[in-house]
Amino acid sequence: MQEEKRNFSNKLICPVSAKCGGCQLQNYSYEKQLEEKQSKINMLLDKYCKVENIIGMENPYYYRNKVHAVFDTDKKGNVISGVYEAGSHRVVSIDSCLIEDQRADSIIVTIRGMLKSFKIRTYNEDTGVGLLRHVLIRTGYKSGEIMVVLVIASHIFPSKNNFIKALLKVHTEITTIVMNVNNRKTSMVLGEKEQVLYGKGFIEDTLCGKVFRISPKSFYQVNAVQTEVLYGKAIELAELNKNETVIDAYCGIGTIGIIASDHVKKVIGVELNRDAVKDAVINAKRNNIRNIYFYNQDAGEFMNQITAEKQSADVVFLDPPRSGSTEQFLDSMISINPKKVVYISCNPETLERDLAYIVKRGYEAKKAIPVDMFPGTEHVECVVLMSRVEK
Numbered sequence: 189m190q191e192e193k194r195n196f197s198n199k200l201i202c203p204v205s206a207k208c209g210g211c212q213l214q215n216y217s218y219e220k221q222l223e224e225k226q227s228k229i230n231m232l233l234d235k236y237c238k239v240e241n242i243i244g245m246e247n248p249y250y251y252r253n254k255v256h257a258v259f260d261t262d263k264k265g266n267v268i269s270g271v272y273e274a275g276s277h278r279v280v281s282i283d284s285c286l287i288e289d290q291r292a293d294s295i296i297v298t299i300r301g302m303l304k305s306f307k308i309r310t311y312n313e314d315t316g317v318g319l320l321r322h323v324l325i326r327t328g329y330k331s332g333e334i335m336v337v338l339v340i341a342s343h344i345f346p347s348k349n350n351f352i353k354a355l356l357k358v359h360t361e362i363t364t365i366v367m368n369v370n371n372r373k374t375s376m377v378l379g380e381k382e383q384v385l386y387g388k389g390f391i392e393d394t395l396c397g398k399v400f401r402i403s404p405k406s407f408y409q410v411n412a413v414q415t416e417v418l419y420g421k422a423i424e425l426a427e428l429n430k431n432e433t434v435i436d437a438y439c440g441i442g443t444i445g446i447i448a449s450d451h452v453k454k455v456i457g458v459e460l461n462r463d464a465v466k467d468a469v470i471n472a473k474r475n476n477i478r479n480i481y482f483y484n485q486d487a488g489e490f491m492n493q494i495t496a497e498k499q500s501a502d503v504v505f506l507d508p509p510r511s512g513s514t515e516q517f518l519d520s521m522i523s524i525n526p527k528k529v530v531y532i533s534c535n536p537e538t539l540e541r542d543l544a545y546i547v548k549r550g551y552e553a554k555k556a557i558p559v560d561m562f563p564g565t566e567h568v569e570c571v572v573l574m575s576r577v578e579k
């Protein structure tokens with residue numbers, strides 16, 4: 189582990205922040221970071237509704253439960269691991285990061301140190317030679333479970349059993365190890381094929397009292413502490429009741445829908461990623477939930493379909509990726525005519541674009557609550573309640 193460095197106001201400083209570029213606000217005090225995020229959200233959203241004060245973290249460090257390191261070899265032949273330098277494919281070497289889970293960082297450093305003695309070469313993007321491309325680690329906040337995904341460029345991983353034995357000897361806290369084969373020339377981290385080398389092949393974690401299984405390829409919010417805050421606010425804003433049918437669009441492993449399911453009659457979840465939907469179905473069973481149904485489909489197409497079938501929904505939660513939703517989705521959603529829409533967004537710009545579209549079509553925004561899911565970075569999450577304007 190690198191030694192922690194602090195500035196005069198006792199703030200931790202990152203030695204590679206300029207090169208890495210991941211934490212654009214790392215040099216600000218946490219209060220100042222929150223102010224910046226608040227004013228960004230106010231500027232974009234206060235023309236629509238009241239914006240509440242951003243909810244920050246008590247301890248804004250080491251929160252990322254998903255840690256990804258790219259492996260490479262420098263000019264002197266030393267193995268390095270870290271992140272791509274902002275806007276390039278040069279690897280910035282990192283031992284420890286101020287926002288990543290420290291257990292994960294330490295496992296990555298151990299793996300780096302093991303490669304030489306196991307004669308494992310790092311993958312070279314230009315020549316296609318070498319084996320180890322990336323290491324991805326996911327940690328359960330409440331469960332403490334740790335999954336290590338070794339992304340390699342070939343199906344053949346020489347002396348893998350000994351490698352795993354040696355890794356587990358140093359890190360007894362690891363609960364599962366998965367080998368992922370990515371033999372394509374791509375900037376995508378994970379390939380299609382997976383083989384579980386140790387443990388169950390996924391981790392579990394608890395959020396808002398429900399247990400969730402998370403596979404290597406499924407989306408899971410990176411900050412568990414703030415996710416509970418965010419989901420809690422989303423459910424509170426929706427003021428759900430037992431007669432209602434709810435749609436959880438872009439549902440990932442089913443988190444929001446499963447948490448909402450106790451409060452309503454029925455939940456329908458839709459998600460494009462096949463592995464995430466598989467996890468969602470298992471998660472519903474795992475939590476003994478019988479009033480939830482998941483569909484593996486594009487959310488826009490799914491909404492179109494249920495509009496055509498004249499199905500109804502009282503509340504729609506939508507939590508799209510950074511690119512936001514689509515007009516196809518929003519048009520169908522509006523024609524289903526839900527009383528309430530709860531929009532959860534990790535990108536205020538696309539949120540604003542989509543809100544502008546929805547408020548022109550019979551809805552009004554009632555309240556926006558920003559939640560700081562990504563301290564240190566410029567990113568900000570926000571949940572907005574909209575309701576149908578009754579004529």
Ligand code: SAH
Nearest residue numbers: 407438439440459460461486487507508509
């Ligand atoms: N609500 C979940 C996931 C939010 S992330 C949670 O809080 O954990 C956004 C999700 O949208 C991802 O799981 C992604 O796979 C999914 N997604 C992306 N494009 C989609 C589309 N066109 N249709 C349905 N789901 C999509």
